[in-house]
Amino acid sequence: MDLKTYKGRRNFKATPEPDGDENVPLRSSRIFVVQEHHATHLHYDLRLESEGVLRSWAVPKGIPEKPGERHLAVETEDHPLEYAEFEGTIPDGEYGAGVVKIWDAGVFEPLIWEKDKIEVVMKGDRLSGRYVLVRFKRAGEKDWLIFRAKE
Ligand code: MN
Numbered sequence: 001m002d003l004k005t006y007k008g009r010r011n012f013k014a015t016p017e018p019d020g021d022e023n024v025p026l027r028s029s030r031i032f033v034v035q036e037h038h039a040t041h042l043h044y045d046l047r048l049e050s051e052g053v054l055r056s057w058a059v060p061k062g063i064p065e066k067p068g069e070r071h072l073a074v075e076t077e078d079h080p081l082e083y084a085e086f087e088g089t090i091p092d093g094e095y096g097a098g099v100v101k102i103w104d105a106g107v108f109e110p111l112i113w114e115k116d117k118i119e120v121v122m123k124g125d126r127l128s129g130r131y132v133l134v135r136f137k138r139a140g141e142k143d144w145l146i147f148r149a150k151e
Contacts, residue, residue, distance in 0.1 A: 003053065005077035009095040016088045020080030029107040032122065033084040034063055039098040046073065046146070048108065048120065053078040057144060063104075063127060067150045073133060075142040119149070 003020045012019045030049040037045050037058075044062045047054035057073035064071050084105060090097045106124030116135040122128055130149040137143075 002078055003080055006079055009077070011094060015090050015094045017086055017090060018080055018082045020082070030110065031081070031084050031105070032108045032120075032124065033105045034103045034124075034127070035086070036101045036103040037096065037098060038100075039090075039096050044103060045076070045100075047079055047084060048118070049081065049084075050113070052081065054081060054083055057133070057146070059146060063131075063146065064148050065127070067148045070145045070147045072136070072139070073144040073146040074140075075144060 006020060010017060010019075032049065033045075033047050033054070035045045035047070037043055041060065044059045046057045046059055046063060049055075056076045056079050058076050059071055059073045061071045085102075087101050089099050104124040104126040106122065106127070108120040108122045110118070110120050111130070112119035118133040119130065121130050129151060131146065132149050133144050133146050135143070136145045
């Protein structure tokens with residue numbers, strides 16, 4: 001659990017985003033959210049609950065909905081759990097300035113959760129089924145690929 005980077009980038013007096021200091025009750029199932037983020041470049045932020053935070057990836061082309069498509073997912077800083085409910089406008093001049101909307105949310109079941117590979121079953125309104133994230137080391141340290149697995 002490490003929200004230092006998240007907090008260091010933000011001025012919570014200026015942005016309506018959560019500061020991560022709220023007490024969050026323990027949850028029995030893991031949550032996920034995909035937020036459509038109209039920042040300098042439109043991207044989709046995938047966030048998966050793990051050990052009390054949301055592991056996060058920015059996916060410029062969105063989450064692939066058909067098997068066979070692989071999209072780049074760039075790992076970003078862990079976010080607080082309550083960020084899963086955030087929608088709003090991050091003001092100009094603040095980190096990630098722009099409109100954030102929830103594109104999908106739900107729960108997931110982790111099948112594989114390793115340093116270089118994550119496999120989950122998504123149960124959302126738009127996303128359902130088995131998804132795989134694998135590190136894409138040739139591209140860069142923070143780069144992963146995400147794809148939908150064949151059922
Ligand atoms: Mn973002």
